[in-house]
Amino acid sequence: MEDQxxxxxxxxxxxxxxxxxxxCTFLFGVLTDPERTWANYLIVNYYFLSLAMGAAxxxxxxxxxxxxxxxxxxxxxxxxxxxxxxxxxxFLLIFFGLSDLYHWSDxxxxxxxxxxxxxxPFLNVPxxxxxxxxxxxxxxxxxxxLRRISIKEDxxxxxxxxxxxxxxxxxxxxxxxxxxxxxxxxxxxxxxWIMSIDVHWYSTIFALKNVVASFLHxxxxxxxxxxxxxxxxxxPFINKYHLHDLARYIFxxxxxxxxxxxxxxxxxxxxxxxxxxxxxxxxxxEGWKVLFFLEIISNWAIPFLILLPVKTSRNMTVxxxxxxxxxxxxxxxxxxxxxxxxTGSLRFGWIEAGLFLGYAGLFSLVVGVSLSKAKLxxxxxxxxxxxxxxxFK
Amino acid sequence: xxxVFKIGIFDEEERFISSIESLxxxxxxxxxxxxxxxxHEVFHLLKRKSRLPTAAYFFGLFAIIGVLxxxxxTSVIDWPIVYGGKPFNSFPSFIVVTIVITxxxxxxxxxxxxxxxxxxxxxxxxxxxxSRATDDKFVIVVxxxxxxxxxSEQITTLMKENGAVEVYDKDFENIYA
Numbered sequence: 001m002e003d004q005x006x007x008x009x010x011x012x013x014x015x016x017x018x019x020x021x022x023x024c025t026f027l028f029g030v031l032t033d034p035e036r037t038w039a040n041y042l043i044v045n046y047y048f049l050s051l052a053m054g055a056a057x058x059x060x061x062x063x064x065x066x067x068x069x070x071x072x073x074x075x076x077x078x079x080x081x082x083x084x085x086x087x088x089x090x091f092l093l094i095f096f097g098l099s100d101l102y103h104w105s106d107x108x109x110x111x112x113x114x115x116x117x118x119x120x121p122f123l124n125v126p127x128x129x130x131x132x133x134x135x136x137x138x139x140x141x142x143x144x145x146l147r148r149i150s151i152k153e154d155x156x157x158x159x160x161x162x163x164x165x166x167x168x169x170x171x172x173x174x175x176x177x178x179x180x181x182x183x184x185x186x187x188x189x190x191x192x193w194i195m196s197i198d199v200h201w202y203s204t205i206f207a208l209k210n211v212v213a214s215f216l217h218x219x220x221x222x223x224x225x226x227x228x229x230x231x232x233x234x235x236p237f238i239n240k241y242h243l244h245d246l247a248r249y250i251f252x253x254x255x256x257x258x259x260x261x262x263x264x265x266x267x268x269x270x271x272x273x274x275x276x277x278x279x280x281x282x283x284x285x286e287g288w289k290v291l292f293f294l295e296i297i298s299n300w301a302i303p304f305l306i307l308l309p310v311k312t313s314r315n316m317t318v319x320x321x322x323x324x325x326x327x328x329x330x331x332x333x334x335x336x337x338x339x340x341x342x343t344g345s346l347r348f349g350w351i352e353a354g355l356f357l358g359y360a361g362l363f364s365l366v367v368g369v370s371l372s373k374a375k376l377x378x379x380x381x382x383x384x385x386x387x388x389x390x391x392f393k
Numbered sequence: 394x395x396x397v398f399k400i401g402i403f404d405e406e407e408r409f410i411s412s413i414e415s416l417x418x419x420x421x422x423x424x425x426x427x428x429x430x431x432x433h434e435v436f437h438l439l440k441r442k443s444r445l446p447t448a449a450y451f452f453g454l455f456a457i458i459g460v461l462x463x464x465x466x467t468s469v470i471d472w473p474i475v476y477g478g479k480p481f482n483s484f485p486s487f488i489v490v491t492i493v494i495t496x497x498x499x500x501x502x503x504x505x506x507x508x509x510x511x512x513x514x515x516x517x518x519x520x521x522x523x524s525r526a527t528d529d530k531f532v533i534v535v536x537x538x539x540x541x542x543x544x545s546e547q548i549t550t551l552m553k554e555n556g557a558v559e560v561y562d563k564d565f566e567n568i569y570a
Contacts, residue, residue: 262488266488269485270477270479270485272478391434
């Protein structure tokens with residue numbers, strides 16, 4: 001099972017071209033239409049960060065629950081977490097677009113607005129970036145510790161069972177720390193970066209919905225990367241039970257996502273308090289209504305209905321099709337959360353497409369490089385045999 | 394009619410499963426198995442198929458349509474009342490009720506279907522092959538009525554080889570299964 005990926009020339013060229021396209025789009029966009037560019041910059045930034053964080057959460061859960069089936073795929077979520085430091089840099093660059101994104105950062109608006117004054121101790125520029133630094137520091141430190149333990153496990157002597165077991169226990173301990181940190185910091189991050197755009201509006205379930213969205217889409221991209229690697233000839237042992245487990249993750253999380261989406265919508269709709277319903281009023285106007293329904297269809301209805309039968313959830317092509325819908329779904333979801341509060345115009349043009357492609361290229365390159373740096377299948381993992389001979393359990 | 398059964402008791406899941414596999418390799422028919430917890434592998438090995446999930450799906454479909462129809466009838470047709478300025482047919486607020494009653498219906502109806510299919514009614518007599526089958530042991534039961542002595546001995550050795558704690562023959566006058 002000695003297996004290591006190599007990045008092909010074409011992969012490097014394609015991803016670098018995409019990154020250049022993204023960078024050019026960003027530069028031209030900032031010069032011509034800064035408000036629209038910064039809003040889309042936030043969307044794509046958060047989009048790929050949420051994938052990396054979802055993968056990190058998946059990795060931590062596998063260690064905590066001591067899951068056997070996923071041990072061989074461990075390197076894929078690890079590689080996805082390598083994107084987090086890049087996201088940190090891009091998020092700090094938001095400093096330059098602050099006035100285009102967040103109404104609360106506007107000094108002129110605060111004296112006439114009681115709500116902004118009330119929120120000032122939390123939502124002010126220095127504290128906003130201080131919190132951002134703390135979140136990213138914690139995430140980068142914890143995910144790199146998990147990665148380092150995993151690499152160290154590869155290098156230990158396979159006969160040294162004691163050392164391997166102690167490393168395994170160590171990764172479980174850090175995973176436990178990570179999920180607590182993740183739950184608190186990522187919730188606050190969703191409040192800070194996304195919800196504070198609509199600064200007069202609030203929803204307590206908002207963070208939970210975004211945490212689940214990150215987990216759902218992180219796992220779907222994880223599954224997609226595994227399928228791509230399988231098509232390239234890696235992971236030769238994948239059977240229908242591995243596929244079924246991945247599909248079940250997507251299925252279960254799409255239900256949870258739909259649950260929170262509906263909970264937020266229904267409470268606000270039924271409560272009928274103007275300062276809350278304004279959020280959905282904007283999203284029910286002409287044009288936006290289509291987006292509103294596409295969001296729930298692509299994130300919940302399609303995964304739920306398609307992955308309900310056992311036969312479809314053991315078919316790689318079907319799962320891949322569902323994942324493509326989820327990729328679009330997460331974009332629509334974030335688009336609907338960010339754009340109405342910033343530019344307020346519903347359009348998808350070259351700025352949106354270019355930025356998304358650029359980030360997709362960067363994310364693929366980072367994950368690809370990180371994957372090629374270590375053995376694709378961790379040879380000394382205690383559960384490796386169980387993972388390779390995975391049966392319906 | 395008196396019926397003879399060979400009963401093998403196992404401590405561990407792996408030995409129990411490897412024993413089933415080797416019995417099937419020699420083409421012995423397994424009459425029944427008992428496990429302390431659900432083991433999906435056994436389900437696959439014995440090639441048992443269950444239509445209960447399909448039934449549950451249709452119970453769910455029936456429940457969703459039934460509950461929504463009932464809510465529509467009560468709050469739109471029969472007794473329309475304005476609640477907090479909402480329309481009579483306020484679909485989003487119906488969903489929570491629908492989900493809860495659907496779960497309830499599917500649970501009860503599946504239990505009823507399962508009980509009816511396996512003829513489980515209160516006061517039903519049951520054959521207990523080995524009292525430890527209701528405890529922490531894994532049990533394999535093979536009907537040896539039509540097998541001669543050498544074949545029967547072969548089963549015993551197969552089970553013993555795979556790590557059975559105990560293998561013995563037992564006669565039953567009546568089988569309630």
